[in-house]
Amino acid sequence: EPEVTQTPSHQVTQMGQEVILRCVPISNHLYFYWYRQILGQKVEFLVSFYNNEISEKSEIFDDQFSVERPDGSNFTLKIRSTKLEDSAMYFCASNRDGAYEQYFGPGTRLTVT
Amino acid sequence: SQQGEEDPQALSIQEGENATMNCSYKTSINNLQWYRQNSGRGLVHLILIRSNEREKHSGRLRVTLDTSKKSSSLLITASRAADTASYFCARDSNDYKLSFGAGTTVTVRA
Numbered sequence: 706e707p708e709v710t711q712t713p714s715h716q717v718t719q720m721g722q723e724v725i726l727r728c729v730p731i732s733n734h735l736y737f738y739w740y741r742q743i744l745g746q747k748v749e750f751l752v753s754f755y756n757n758e759i760s761e762k763s764e765i766f767d768d769q770f771s772v773e774r775p776d777g778s779n780f781t782l783k784i785r786s787t788k789l790e791d792s793a794m795y796f797c798a799s800n801r802d803g804a805y806e807q808y809f810g811p812g813t814r815l816t817v818t
Numbered sequence: 819s820q821q822g823e824e825d826p827q828a829l830s831i832q833e834g835e836n837a838t839m840n841c842s843y844k845t846s847i848n849n850l851q852w853y854r855q856n857s858g859r860g861l862v863h864l865i866l867i868r869s870n871e872r873e874k875h876s877g878r879l880r881v882t883l884d885t886s887k888k889s890s891s892l893l894i895t896a897s898r899a900a901d902t903a904s905y906f907c908a909r910d911s912n913d914y915k916l917s918f919g920a921g922t923t924v925t926v927r928a
Contacts, residue, residue, distance in 0.1 A: 749918070761915055
């Protein structure tokens, strides 16, 4: 069964450094998302992406964040200058056109020290 | 907040018992979805109920939806140790974005 993959599984970085989290959505899916989950808290929407542009973004998704689909398979989240409070699990998800069920990747645990 | 809220926050039951958790939301929904998350892992879609449906079944799962009360419930029957996980309701909108509740942590004791 096709699945969403994410790399790396765990990323440790120092405050102020840039990180890029990578995702490969399911191949016939058209909508892509990033969510984050701070330890012990609810899953929060960051951004949705469709047709090579951002569809919607949350208040969390400020100028430090950007997303890109550099080729036909990868979908990336970049944090330009990480802060301690960016430490969280970051989940990528995707879904087909017309289907509301989303398929989530296993997540990347980002630790900012 | 437009996001759902679940109760209880945590639930501990014996294997074979039923587990029921509830979700409330504040704004109108397109669909209401339930997801499961095993510890430290990604979310897995369980079931989706449309705003014009009242009840839906999938295997040992039963979901109800009461739009007048803006609430939904998830029932897991004959629970197994493998059902130990966190369960989240999520409201979706026409743009597909999911708004999650805080979740219910279910522990099934053998």
